[in-house]
Amino acid sequence: MTMAAAFSIRGRVFAMGCLLLLCVSVAVSLFLRDYAHRAADQAFDRLLAASALTIAGSVQIDENDVTAEPPFSSLAMLSGNDRVFYSVRNASGKPITGYDDLAPGLPLAQSAAPVFSDASYHDEPIRIATVGRLISAGRHAGWVTIRVAETRDARDALAAEILNRSALPLLVVVPVALALLWFGIQRAFAPLVLIERSLRARAPDDLTPLEAPVPREVKGLAAALNGFMRRLGGIMSSLNNLVADAAHQVRTPLASLRAQAEVAMDETDPDRLRARVARIHQNATHASQLINQLLMDATIAHRLGMRGHASVGIAETINETRRRIGPLEARRLRISIAPEVRRARVVGDRVALREMLRNLVDNALRYAPEGDVEIQATPVAGYRVALTVNDCGPGIADDEKQAVQQRFTRGRTGEGTPGSGLGLSIAKTVAEAHGGALWLQDRQGGGLSARVILPRARPVYPRALLAAAAMLAGLLALPPAPARAAANVQGASAPFTVTRFLAPQPTDRLLVIAGTTDTPAAAPVIVAFQASQPDVTVEYREMGSRELYEATVAGQLKDADVLVSSAADLQIRLANDGYAMRYDAPGAERLPSWAVWRDEVFGFAFEPAVIAYNPRRFTEATVPRSRQELLRLLETERAKLHGRVGTYDISRSSVGQVLAEEDEQVSSNFWGLTNALGQVGVRLSATTADILNAIENDELDIGYNVLGSYALARRAAGRPIGVIFPQDYVLVLPRSALIARHAPHPGLGRAFIDWLLSPAGQTEISNVSGLGPMADDSGAGWNAGTALIGSQGIVQPVVLGPALLVGLDRQRHARFVQNWTRLVTDTPAVGKASSP
DSSP: OOTTTTOOHHHHHHHHHHHHHHHHHHHHHHHHHHHHHHHHHHHHHHHHHHHHHHHHHTEEEETTEEEEOOOHHHHHTSOTTSOEEEEEEOTTOOEEEEOTTSSTTSOOOOSSSOEEEEEEETTEEEEEEEEEEEEEETTEEEEEEEEEEEESHHHHHHHHHHHHHHHHHHHHHHHHHHHHHHHHHHHHTTHHHHHHHHHHTSOTTOOOOOOSOOOGGGHHHHHHHHHHHHHHHHHHHHHHHHHHHHHHHHHHHHHHHHHHHHHHHHOOOHHHHHHHHHHHHHHHHHHHHHHHHHHHHHHHHHHHHTTOOEEEEHHHHHHHHHHTSOHHHHTTEEEEEOGGGTTOEEEEOHHHHHHHHHHHHHHHHHHOOSSOEEEEEEEETTTEEEEEEEOOSOOOOGGGTTGGGSTTOOOGGGTTSOOOSOHHHHHHHHHHHTTOEEEEEEOTTSSEEEEEEEEOOOOOOOHHHHHHHHHHHHHHHSOOOOOOOTHHHHTSSSOOEEEEEOOSSOOSEEEEEEESSOHHHHHHHHHHHHHHSTTEEEEEEEOOHHHHHHHHHTTTTTTOOEEEESOHHHHHHHHHTTOBOOOOOGGGGGSOGGGEETTTEEEEEEEEEEEEEOTTTOOTTTSOOSHHHHHHHHHHSTTTTTTOEEEEOTTTOHHHHHHHHHHHHHOTTHHHHHHHHHHTTOEEESSHHHHHHHHHTTSOSEEEEEEHHHHHHHHHTTOSOEEEOOSSEEEEEEEEEEEBTTOSOHHHHHHHHHHHHSHHHHHHIIIIISOEESSOSSSSSOOHHHHHHHHTSEEEEOOOSGGGGGGGOHHHHHHHHHHHHHHTTTOOBOSOSOOO
């Protein structure tokens, strides 16, 4: 039964109604989807245009050259979960600042009105806002082009929310419409129930035409039903005749058998009695064969009606037929199977195919008692196979070859041989049911050749074998993995220290971490991680934050899995430019919202910027506890503190630059404090360790804006260092980690991130390494709450987000460093020129 025949009229009408409703629903959904995206674009385009206009407001003419210093608000106003890109070009299209390769094919701005466009950047779809700023220099004027772009994650999220809310009424209307449609169909087809009742009330043998009144739409169906019943009556009549014929065929040998038995009972002559018994045996054999043939005919008709679809082997069928023939007769068989069809198979019923061949072989053995019987399996064109049974018997006349294939019909040559006339009929029925045909031909040299041609089954391979073959092909197509070599270390643009932590249970699993944390501080964290992953060897590469960023961009850390740095702006820049892998870390929900960005950068350690002091010079009562007090101290005791105050050199320290940028945004005394530092001959350093070492050696009295984790660790170890949390505000810098976009072992990178953010990892960071935990559940260490209590001021975190990209703008950065350096000019620097 086909799928179309299985449907009722109600089902067809209901399905058509469902299809129409589906089409309408799809059309409405597409409209809502387009509307949702347009609404989301309109909402976010306003922010994108405002960001571009804010940058346009910073465009100036400086010595006949165009400059632009984007303010922090220009990128901070955008969505915090999208990557952000911007560029500024002069009137001739030359890049001024920002991302120089951002949409170079778009036309330059010709007006101040925002123009929006869609494009792809770093293999991600983006939305671009382009505005112009008219600049006049001397006699010439031109339009400066400002472009700001962001990825579409937040837009798509808003569009999905709008679509979901808009589609909710549609989800309610559709089921109601379907229910009403089904109710209407039931009422419309109610007259058909009368026809159904009329037919059910009939007797089983009542095949008279249907005379009940029917709707106009069903008159054709009623006429066809009446015609079918007429044909069914004819078929039933033929079936009754067939049963009668079969009964007659069985009755005759049984009656003869009974008569011979009665005569034999009265026979006294041994010779004549033996002859009577032989005739009784002959008639019993004939009756047995006839009954067996009738039963087999019924069995095969039933099995063919079940439409079996098993895969049956040709050689298997031949061998099974040979085994079911008596051993004496089997010696006369000569079997030949061509090599091309030894594994050939046919889709059908195994028993029916076996009985088809067995009937042909039985006929050949019975009607050709002398000579051998050949069974051949040969290939035939059109992907078919031929089963041929050859004998040396009397054969069948040409005018009888079609007739003997009918039931209970035998040829003239078989009149003296017992038979039922069903063997060839069964063979023909089975062959045609399997899509084949039976051919009877005279054999060259005498005899009959019965040939059955059947279609072969196409080979079907198991899904597992196909999957394995596809996997093997994929593996063979993969290029060989590059070998890890020391060239990756030696070929880097800057030297760095490599430390290998061997796995407690050595295997070939290797996790490569590149980080800015001092190796002694990172070692306990790595060892504790290996306790949870004892079969992982960790290679830790200590390097400066700037060197880490530059090596990643230059492709010199392709074998690194995790990048760890305290330079939040550079970490955000790496993620924004597509060097980070997104990961929905299970422990990320325990972190503050400002410590996670796009599920790519994870702040795992809490880094406050503190004032470190020399306890030989100051006490907790006399040390300045705020920036205003520090400024007043520098102004009043300039001579005593000359050369005794240290801070970061922001031209060499990325951490120092981030802290200085944040100070400028928050403190109104920043430039005054910078000027006062220059007046006392501030000593500049590139690392926290250099500043702390100078304080321990009594070379410095105050270290401003140093990382609190290092200072607190030294104070806890009993070193002569004092630590003060500023009482006005405490800058908090997240030490962050990200998984490299092309990490060789991303699974190990995810495992390391999970461990860092887990309670065990945060406890280890608090108790062992000297780093501050971002989420301290145990209360054993210090976190944002304890820092706030200790400082009695405001905790101001450095938020991981696109606003940090503004500080990396090359023109703004150059101008900021230039102004800062001018105020602290001609001051001595201490320490090495590497970043923390």
